[in-house]
Amino acid sequence: MVRAGLTAERLVAAAAELADEVGFDNVSLSALARRFGVRDASLYSHVRNLDDLRARLALRAGGEMIELIADAVAGRAGKDALAAFAGAYREYAHRHPGRYEATRIRLDPALAGDSPAMRRTAEITYGMLRAYGLEEPDLTDAVRLLRSTFHGYCALEATGGFAAPRDPALSWDKAIEALHRALTHWPREGGERD
Template sequence: MPRQGLTNARVSAAAAELADSVGLSRLTVAAVARHFGVSDAALYVHVRSRDALIEHVAVRAAATFADTLAIAVAGRAGRQALVGFADAWRAFAVTHPGQYAATQLQLPPEVGTRSAGHLRMIELSYAMLRGYGLDEPALTDAMRFVRSTFHGFTSLETVDGFGHPRAVDASWQSILDAVHATLSNWPIQKQEQQ
């Protein structure tokens, strides 16, 4: 029987907060149980394993991330949408490092295909890129380029991986200029010939 006041939503929310504070790799059922002052066994009513706990965090975080991206690109297209999308991506990754890490995990198909947040993130990403006039297969290639760029930058930023004295924000703006220029001149004809 579930402990009174302990719900799946509360467990997921606490796990997400803990992931941000201790890191996703250090998130455990025991840590969440300690947060609530209950035994590990009391939590297993709500999550069956650590993997399931991580999946709950990923689904919850994806919904929050998708909401953040949607607000950032609403009513924008082209470069404005790209900058809004990129800045929202960066802010989420830096502010919620554990939750961000969870959104990047490969989830089991039965979880990932039912995660509305993950599906919205994909839709928002592709919609932003369609503003550059891209269609398949260039659209998928461009998404991989953008995701790799933003993920790489934010992953380095969250571990203080930029030691050069140049301001990180200045580098970010230059990168956005480069991404915009690349997307505006995507090599579609070369791809179609291959």
Template sequence: MARVGLTTERLVRAGAELADEVGFDQVTVSALARRFDVKVASLYSHVRNSQDLRTRIALLALEELADRAADALAGRAGKDALAAFAGVYRDYAREHPGRYSAAQLRLDPETAAASAGVRHAQLTRAILRGYDLTEPDQTHAVRMLGSVFHGYVSLETAGGFSHSAPDAEQTWAWILDRLDAMLRHWPGP
């Protein structure tokens, strides 16, 4: 095992690359062992099983997404921040389809609470501060934005918009305009 220099981090990164190539559902400890041309048993000192590997890939993806989103939001507010944030998710899904899928993995409550998923919610709330929403409307808006962004990206990457006009880029801009307008004119209690 030392001859290939395996570490948990290296395995997780290779698993994330594998997910992007073949799909997150195809990532297993066996598939990763084949990638490194080692016996499956040699990986168990680094990951407990395929679920542990998949969870670690999900955590990596959440971290990468949160870092990108934070960078994109720096110095932005309002619609500019909304569009930058949404663009991060869309671009990440296009560049890393397996990792994006991994970021949707349901985590146990303790793992989720310690993950970068918390940062995603905080970053979304930071955008919404520019729209002056109070609770519980802010929580509703966080969930709505996540649903719209994930739904659109999932449909687009599956080819759902490739057979009709207008093109997906126009619809994306239209959606962001409408979301901005809705958030600016959010109805009161």
């Protein structure tokens, strides 16, 4: 029997809150069941298993994050769009650390391909980078550079990895300036430079 009021959407929303409270790795079906005051078995009517719950959480978090980014970059181009994109990315990572960590998991390619949030993420990211005149395969390389820079910075910042007395926000601004210059003077496939 399905418990009244318990839905997959409510479970994922609660898992998102739990992830921010205790960390993504500590989200479990047992912890979620305790939150709702039900037995673990009650959740299986709504999610297949922990991997299914985590994948749903990752898609939800990715959707939240790209909406924040989309709002930030709307009407902007070039360095302004890059700075807005990066700022929204970092803001989401700070505000929702557990959900942000969920966005880092590897999803089944079929599930990711069917996700409107994942498609929107690609559209916004590639759209911003096309303003720099980039085309494939340079677009993919630039996305990898941005993702590794943004994630690396946020991950180090979250764990207290920046011990120097300089304000990390100032270093962040320098990183965005450096990325803008790199994108503006991107080494094109085939050796051409802009």
